[in-house]
Amino acid sequence: MFKRILIANRGEIARRIIRTCRKLGIETVAVHSDADMMAAFVNEADQAFLIGLAQPHASYLNMEAVLGAAEQSGAEAVHPGYGFLSENATFAARCEQLGITFIGPTIAAMEAMSEKVPARNLMQSAGVPVAPGTAEPILMEDPEKALAAAAEIGYPVLVKPSAGGGGIGMTVVENPDKLLSALKTAQGRAQRAFGSGAVFLEKYLPNSRHIEFQVLFDNFGEGVHLFERECSVQRRYQKVLEETPSPALDAIPGLRERMAQAALQAAAAVNYRNAGTIEFILGQGGEFYFLEMNTRLQVEHPITEMTLGVDLVEQQLRIAAGEPLSLSQAQLKPRGHAIEFRVYAEDPATFLPSPGTLTVFRPPQASQFVRIDSGFEEGDTVTPYYDPLLAKLIVWGENRAEAIERGRQALADFKIEGIKHNLSLHLKILANEQFRLGRYDTGLLNRL
Amino acid sequence: MIEVKSQISGTVWQVLVEVGQDVSEEEDLLILESMKMEIPVSAPDNGKIVEVLVAPNQPVQEGQVLMRLEQS
Numbered sequence: 001m002f003k004r005i006l007i008a009n010r011g012e013i014a015r016r017i018i019r020t021c022r023k024l025g026i027e028t029v030a031v032h033s034d035a036d037m038m039a040a041f042v043n044e045a046d047q048a049f050l051i052g053l054a055q056p057h058a059s060y061l062n063m064e065a066v067l068g069a070a071e072q073s074g075a076e077a078v079h080p081g082y083g084f085l086s087e088n089a090t091f092a093a094r095c096e097q098l099g100i101t102f103i104g105p106t107i108a109a110m111e112a113m114s115e116k117v118p119a120r121n122l123m124q125s126a127g128v129p130v131a132p133g134t135a136e137p138i139l140m141e142d143p144e145k146a147l148a149a150a151a152e153i154g155y156p157v158l159v160k161p162s163a164g165g166g167g168i169g170m171t172v173v174e175n176p177d178k179l180l181s182a183l184k185t186a187q188g189r190a191q192r193a194f195g196s197g198a199v200f201l202e203k204y205l206p207n208s209r210h211i212e213f214q215v216l217f218d219n220f221g222e223g224v225h226l227f228e229r230e231c232s233v234q235r236r237y238q239k240v241l242e243e244t245p246s247p248a249l250d251a252i253p254g255l256r257e258r259m260a261q262a263a264l265q266a267a268a269a270v271n272y273r274n275a276g277t278i279e280f281i282l283g284q285g286g287e288f289y290f291l292e293m294n295t296r297l298q299v300e301h302p303i304t305e306m307t308l309g310v311d312l313v314e315q316q317l318r319i320a321a322g323e324p325l326s327l328s329q330a331q332l333k334p335r336g337h338a339i340e341f342r343v344y345a346e347d348p349a350t351f352l353p354s355p356g357t358l359t360v361f362r363p364p365q366a367s368q369f370v371r372i373d374s375g376f377e378e379g380d381t382v383t384p385y386y387d388p389l390l391a392k393l394i395v396w397g398e399n400r401a402e403a404i405e406r407g408r409q410a411l412a413d414f415k416i417e418g419i420k421h422n423l424s425l426h427l428k429i430l431a432n433e434q435f436r437l438g439r440y441d442t443g444l445l446n447r448l
Numbered sequence: 449m450i451e452v453k454s455q456i457s458g459t460v461w462q463v464l465v466e467v468g469q470d471v472s473e474e475e476d477l478l479i480l481e482s483m484k485m486e487i488p489v490s491a492p493d494n495g496k497i498v499e500v501l502v503a504p505n506q507p508v509q510e511g512q513v514l515m516r517l518e519q520s
Binding site for chain 2: 166168189192193345346352353354355356384385386387388
């Protein structure tokens with residue numbers, strides 16, 4: 001096992017990685033921007049390096065600054081967390097060049113999954129279902145081809161950037177009249193956000209759900225799935241609340257197992273290693289399609305940890321250190337129900353960001369049923385430079401009803417003042433009839 | 449004269465129009481960035497851009513005037 005690792009991230013995920021390192025006797029090295037001078041994760045790490053200004057490109061995305069700190073500190077490995085450099089194959093390659101272990105998949109697997117169009121094609125040839133769509137990016141010079149492709153797929157179609165994620169540049173197009181202007185807008189947005197204007201068309205499934213499967217693979221080709229996470233409660237294509245198990249998969253016999261097998265097939269097709277997540281879209285009739293693979297730890301990984309009793313960061317570290325997988329599929333039996341609430345610094349109605357000072361920040365009492373992962377403490381300032389996640393509140397219950405009730409109490413006990421936040425939105429979701437019945441889809445928040 | 453104000457605290461990412469340019473209602477005038485989100489600011493009415501008060505990478509506060517336009 002490693003003696004010392006560098007965490008190339010910030011906030012709650014940096015603290016969460018530090019916790020597991022402590023447990024395993026691994027020293028931690030934090031890197032931080034000048035805006036995070038006083039942040040809790042900087043204080044908690046064994047060593048800390050100031051690597052740049054607040055803007056992400058000057059610090060957390062600055063590969064050479066991160067690697068410089070890694071070399072200076074004598075770290076043997078780098079944990080990239082999520083976001084920032086976590087899915088950057090160039091960064092993983094630079095680590096390798098310097099003899100530093102990148103805690104994640106192989107460079108080849110990252111590259112294979114990084115662009116959606118080639119990833120879709122690869123999955124199709126591996127026998128993993130993908131939604132009807134274009135096998136090549138749509139070029140603006142060829143509007144006739146785009147119209148023909150959309151007609152073949154059938155309206156409504158979804159225009160999606162091939163690079164990037166987070167829903168940026170995605171548009172639903174209802175009819176041919178709107179296709180060309182939607183393509184133009186999406187290409188512009190994709191170009192601005194990801195440096196590539198490549199977009200493609202995919203069948204739009206109304207009233208669908210987003211369900212993802214966690215997988216773990218070691219360096220010897222052994223892999224397991226750790227069941228699903230239901231991620232359909234979204235605003236602007238971004239997750240707000242996740243739960244496991246998914247009420248949708250209980251409703252159709254054999255569906256969970258079929259999706260799990262497809263997830264393992266998807267990972268095996270790229271000789272996957274370490275922790276990864278396969279995202280699927282699930283239609284009303286139980287049909288499911290590969291959306292993308294996240295080649296890193298997910299924000300919502302704690303709900304899997306709550307129902308399976310597995311420390312995913314520990315598994316990541318052990319795999320990266322070359323240990324064989326110690327988990328077998330047969331022993332992975334989820335117990336109870338877990339829900340994660342993403343507490344965001346944003347207006348609960350308009351979803352607009354709300355930076356500012358946390359004059360009051362008092363999370364509910366943690367217990368074996370209630371977990372709080374947060375990068376903030378009372379008095380901290382939430383800056384506009386990074387994502388709006390204030391805290392992840394995770395609750396567990398013997399069953400879904402108990403988890404919902406525990407969530408309701410924990411949300412009511414959570415006190416935040418000084419900025420706008422979405423605690424009230426979470427309470428509204430829990431009170432919603434469709435949510436309580438488990439019969440909801442990605443449109444839930446828009447109808448609330 | 450209409451003042452176009454920022455609804456949020458953040459940074460100016462891109463300015464999409466120039467002084468003297470005619471714009472139509474709901475046309476994007478500039479894009480702000482805050483907390484990893486791009487937030488387009490659009491024209492509240494048809495008009496002509498009279499003044500652009502911000503530049504890319506400039507931090508802005510909630511309520512700050514970003515542009516002025518003359519209704520047409």
